Amino acid sequence: MAKAALMEGSNADLAARDLLKSLLSSGKVRGVMTLVETGPAGEVNYELVADVAALENATPLYPLMPANAGGLLSRLTVLEGFEEPVAAFLRPCELRAFVELGKLHQVNAENILLISATCGGVYPLRASLNGGLADGLPAYWEAVANGEAAEGLRPTCSACEHFVPFGADLVLAAVGSGGAGRLAVVARTPRGDEALEGLEGAAGEAEVETAGVKSLREKRGAARAELFETEPLPAPGLEGLVAFFGRCVGCRSCRSVCPICCCEICYFDAAATEPTPRTFDVHLKRKEGTRVPPDTLLFHLGRLTHMSASCVGCGMCADACPVYVPVATLFAKVGAETQALFEYVPGKDPEEEVPLQRFEEEELAEVGEERFGS
Amino acid sequence: MSEEFRPDILGIFCRWCSYSAADLAGVSRMKMPPTTKVVRVMCSSRADPVFALGALLIGADGVLVAGCAPGDCHYKTGNYQTRRRYALVEKIFDTLGLDNRRLKLVWIPASEGAKVKRVVTAMTESLQEAGPNPTRAEMFI
Known part of the structure; x- marks a missing residue:
């Protein structure tokens, strides 16, 4: 009491x-x-x-x-x-x-x-x-x-x-x-x-x-x-992601309402990432065609690598999405996994640093080992 | 197919160790598959996973990030940061069902030219088994 x-x-x-x-x-x-x-x-x-x-x-x-x-x-x-x-x-x-x-x-x-x-x-x-x-x-x-x-x-x-x-x-x-x-x-x-x-x-x-x-x-x-398990989350693999984000209009509202995404200049807004004719040249040397503008998946996957460990699952991103991509559910699911990896609960302890700002010398020993083949 | 297919691998190598090791492998005339194009960085922690994802999404078959062994970082702690980041990306790949064979982090000390050869060969073989990156056939990326 x-x-x-x-x-x-x-x-x-x-x-x-x-x-x-x-x-x-x-x-x-x-x-x-x-x-x-x-x-x-x-x-x-x-x-x-x-x-x-x-x-x-x-x-x-x-x-x-x-x-x-x-x-x-x-x-x-x-x-x-x-x-x-x-x-x-x-x-x-x-x-x-x-x-x-x-x-x-x-x-x-x-x-x-x-x-x-x-x-x-x-x-x-x-x-x-x-x-x-x-x-x-x-x-x-x-x-x-x-x-x-x-x-x-x-x-x-x-x-x-x-x-x-x-x-x-x-x-x-x-x-x-x-x-x-x-x-x-x-x-x-x-x-x-x-x-x-x-x-x-x-x-x-x-x-x-x-x-x-x-x-x-x-x-x-x-x-x-x-x-x-049941929401229309992406099926495993690239195809699933492509289908899931197929409606994405690239407005980046999900990022602008995200409380965790606080970088003054986002990597994805940097001048270096602005597509130029050369970008398409590079893409088309490897592929038969590419989306215009490109990098829809890179944006979402990149955001996952940058902020999922701190995602609080508030759901703003899905609410702000003009084309109803249930992006919050995906981020919450991936966030739960990446947070479990570091045994981290975002927002719980103000004294505990975010996972990507700290490390232990003795941890994750298998990462960096030679693990090739399936 | 595996005999014909030559995977395209982007290497992002630390200037202090892995890149020197690759150099050593070269001057020692070690033979390895010509699959890996190396970009030199000042520290493996400069290799933001977004760079690797970007390469994979426009059709690279694999990305190989190499840095100093834990404890040997030229800047003391850079590779520990790298390790956390790539552990996180590996987890994201697992969760989304993406192919973890395509993105690898390894430690290659400067003196180990033979390890460069071993790693490049092993990654090439595992990607031959995996086949071409499906991102090559996917226009909406």
């Missing part, structure tokens, strides 16, 4: 909003970064809010992710940290992205109170078109409160096993709260303790690991195994 504040509220979203309001009005923070409803039909966006009245429209746990907030928070702080305390409400995968970005020196975490929640997952952005989500919200909140898996989520959300945040200062126990109208905000760090001090809501004790969390974790595990 840890120190906690118990919030009234008919669902976790309202409780989260109340928490942010009281943090702001008590002067413990000068600003709040959260999802805010910006339109009448369920349009939501991240905002940095400094006025309690403006938090009326805050909806910290609205089940949509218009951007990975970990990436947004990194962009806000990469040059310098906040001068005054700011609370940021991040979903677990957003928090993990934020931690990964910290390891890549893209973050200044000073003066940030990190708040997260056990997460029921989000819907694909297109599910919200024309207010399409509004009717389903009560059922979503009921599922979250009971530790059930909501239907129709982002595929990577339905298969997410890391829906309990690592290391936030405050965690709202949304999953498995039982829907009794009292939601616990659990302090996990001294900074979190301090933030709860004297806040509205009876001071009490509570746990993040509810029975609902345990049952949801099992369901997610089963869904994950199924997703990696």
Whole structure:
């Protein structure tokens, strides 16, 4: 049991909003970064809010992710940290992205109170078109409160096993709260303790690991195994990849929304990789023809080698894809393998370096040995 | 077919060890299959896997990356980084069902011209067995 504040509220979203309001009005923070409803039909966006009245429209746990907030928070702080305390409400995968970005020196975490929640997952952005989500919200909140898996989520959300945040200062126990109208905000760090001090809501004790969390974790595990087998993932081999990425229009939206892809100039945007007549000359000496522009597969495979070890599986890439390539599922599957290779969980431990920035002298002995033949 | 097919291998060799070893193999007049075209780099860790993937995707039959043995890196730790990267790529190949015979990392110390011969011969034979890279026949790449 840890120190906690118990919030009234008919669902976790309202409780989260109340928490942010009281943090702001008590002067413990000068600003709040959260999802805010910006339109009448369920349009939501991240905002940095400094006025309690403006938090009326805050909806910290609205089940949509218009951007990975970990990436947004990194962009806000990469040059310098906040001068005054700011609370940021991040979903677990957003928090993990934020931690990964910290390891890549893209973050200044000073003066940030990190708040997260056990997460029921989000819907694909297109599910919200024309207010399409509004009717389903009560059922979503009921599922979250009971530790059930909501239907129709982002595929990577339905298969997410890391829906309990690592290391936030405050965690709202949304999953498995039982829907009794009292939601616990659990302090996990001294900074979190301090933030709860004297806040509205009876001071009490509570746990993040509810029975609902345990049952949801099992369901997610089963869904994950199924997703990696049954989604239209590429069949093994080159042909499978060609078919899978056949619709790719080369817009590179998947990369631009990826929180991990933070290089100022991406290798694939470098002038040296811009196709020239000579590129086609080289290709056509070896092949009968080549795609225009070329290197679609190189882009995706290259991205896998560069970032899959840090992929948090947030699913932004698939949501941003204009031609519905389920790229997040593929990246999550490959990421799970490459992360297992280095026994690494992205975003778990801020002190642990990313796999490609460190090494052990005694490891991977078979790599580099003469292993030819099949 | 295997008798006729001569695979096209891109070598990316470390300037301090493997490239010297290849040089040594040359001046020692060791005979090996003329399949491997070597690019010299200052360290095997300069060989971003993306370079290797790029070569494979435009039709190279294999890519052979060679560096100093662990512990012997001219820059102390470069080859440890290389080893992690290529372990990762190998895992990606396994997961996607791509042919791991086409991308190899080996350690070749500067004094071992004979190892260059052995490795190039072995890789050539294994690629003859694998056949031409299917990327040659695939226009959408």
